[in-house]
Amino acid sequence: MQRIRLRYTKRGRLRFTSHRDFQRAFERALRRAEVPMAYSAGFTPHPKVSYANAAPTGTGSEAEYLEIALTEYRDPDKLRELLDESLPGGLDITDAVEARISGLADRLTASVWELRLDGTEVEDAERAVAAFLAAETVEVERKTKNGLRTFDARDAVAELQALRPPADRPGVGPCAILRLVVRHVTPAVRPDDVLSGLRAVADLAPPVPAAVTRLAQGLFDEESGTVTDPLAPDREAVLAAPSTAAETASATAPEGPAA
Secondary structure, three states: OEEEEEEEEEOHHHHHOOHHHHHHHHHHHHHHOOOOEOEOOOOOOOEOEEEEOOOOOOOEEEEEEEEEEEOOOOOHHHHHHHHHHHOOOOOOEEEEEEOOOOOOHHHOOEEEEEEEEEOOOHHHHHHHHHHHHHOOOOEEEEEEOOEEEEEEOOOOEEEEEEEOOOOOOOOOOOEEEEEEEEEOOOOOOOHHHHHHHHHHHHOOOOOOOOEEEEEEEEEEEOOOOEEEOOOHHHHHHHHHOOOHHHHHHHHHOOOOOOO
16 A cells, blocks of 8 residues: 655635535545545445644645555656646645655644734734733633633744735735744644734734635744754655555566567
């Protein structure tokens, strides 16, 4: 069995698709691309697809990850192209690598987020960010299926900056960009929780909902404060050793007639 890890995006209007919607679209893409999927056992077999830390509905993302299990060897790059062609625009497969090292989910320890606050002055955002970072704790509330829950949004935030938007951005009027690095902790701290914290400590209340995009997720490096590519260890392992699946297929292929 070969395992392939994929990176995909949720862009534009597709950011409003739920995780269940994406699952259905992806399984249809697997059938269209004729991917030789491995299936679970039981009365209702399902394709063996493992999703890792999906972004909330309504947020865009440049860095979502999943893993699939195949019954036959496929070249990861060609598989990526076939799946990308079979998915709607906005759900784009941007990277594929053969899984060589276990524990993809363990490498997703932090996310980099961008929050676009239209109608908010950069100076107001900077003051709110300074107040948030200066606080030891910032308690926020979130409604869950078990009722209202209070937790600290400050401790999970490794970095928070207020930036000016690019000069060529569409639209008019004031706009502030927040760049946010959040560790994946329990309970999970989401970008909207940080916005609630900014409102609590500095009364920052954007007049329109923030446009939120996950730029990256991976292993958080405490020394440099960066989030590393979670597929890099697999890519390095593939370069260090050729695919065992490809070698096996080649070795077991029937030989042609003798000359």
